[in-house]
Amino acid sequence: MKRKLTLMMLGMVLLGTISCNKEDKLDANSVFVDSEIEQNEFDKYIYTNFTKPYNIDILYKYVDRESDLDYNLVPAPYESSIRMTKLLSYLGLEPYNDLTGSKEFIRKYFPKLLNYIGSVAVRNNGTVVLGTAENGAKMSLYNLLDLNAETGQDKDYLNYYYFKTVHHEFQHILNQTKPFPSDFRAITGLTYVDDAWNTVYPNSAAGNANAISAGYISPYASKAAEEDFAELYSFYITRSQADFNAMLNIPGATDAGKAIVIKKLNVVKTYMRDNWNIDMDKLRENIIARMDKLDTFDQTSLN
Template identity: 60%
Template structure:
């Protein structure tokens, strides 16, 4: 009989436990933590329809700290400049590649998935200004949108130097990561690359640039490494007409031997783009150059 009396408290405890569990089952299933949706503005809609939907590319024009280089003091891109660059990039980058490739698939498969805009420019301790960076074959960061306005937005030299040469350069890095270029490219000037000393070896002066050309490099920065050399040659070639390109390699201080080295490497770049990506660089360049005269009347502000 004593055993029965001991079981009663235990049974009562179990009853209370089941009762508590039953009450918990009646809690509201809706979470108290609800993410608020930020309404899309006209630019958000344009970016989705023009970049994200057809190319699977996301453009971040609003400052996102996790996507920014915290090493530098940077400021966000102005809204108006973000509109201009987005429309100009579609006109001078996305459309030419799509037309030459024959479909949007080439860019959808290979173009960086994230592009960030920043108002200011990062400046290294040695005074070198960074115009753009690429990370892990998926992201490209563009700077100096503070300098993009109604006047500069129609200036081919400004647009090419600040943005579009940079985009082609960084895009080429991504293509190279997906498909390696021939090893014989590096062999042409393999012993002459100077790594991080490029800025002091070939300073951005008339003499420094001439010496770089004489050594077989299209620019001082091309002397840093063969990867940069390849991207520099590509980006300079597709954004300039033949007369301007010839003028580049015929500056004071250049040599016949240096020009021959550059042209030998350029031939490999062209062959690589044709054989690996089915992109004819001359056709791409012609398409891009044909758009330059239209910049004077191109609508850079209307979103539709």
């Protein structure tokens, strides 16, 4: 028994010696070192024009952990990503710079991560997601597959699919920082319909007219007060007064409903003026003027 115990102890000593010898021979360099990724011209453009001045990063290469896995999504095309990035600066950020006199407003409040997705996200009820804002830190923009030389010149298309969405989501972030007044929610009272908005006010001329008659600028505005506020803001600043009036005066809409929309719009204007020192009429004038110059704006050069 004593001999067996001695042999076992000797074996343990030898094993420990062998283990130590192996550890002595391990490479001191860690295998968990990120390899350097060479930046292309677009990466450099993003760093110079977004990251340095605004502390904003852009994901144009599909990253699954930054995307909503509830949907079947595809990456954004490279050319469309360049086009969106240049248009975003031109139509989404610079108008605020012009009004506030610096880049500080955007640097402080605009989301720090932009995520580009090629396709739209389709919900189970058939509606589509064109953009999302998450906790004031990230904004995802969808449908870049359809952004090309032709659609990039179509201001109605750009507004519907992209920039009305950008300003809508940005308004959510501003509301998270400084809540809008409770009297806005009280104007329409208990008529918000939550997720039933697309069945109560279907996507049709009659559905839009009924939404206006109920005091909502769009069917989606009837979902909740937060969406109502953001819809009013984004529709107003991305459309001329004539276009906005056309939305209100759709055949079938009642005067009473139009009056409610205008009443709520005035609350939005006051909120932006008093809380952010932004005149929505001047902001709209700036955005419309830029839209009118789209045919001379270079959407592809990275110089």
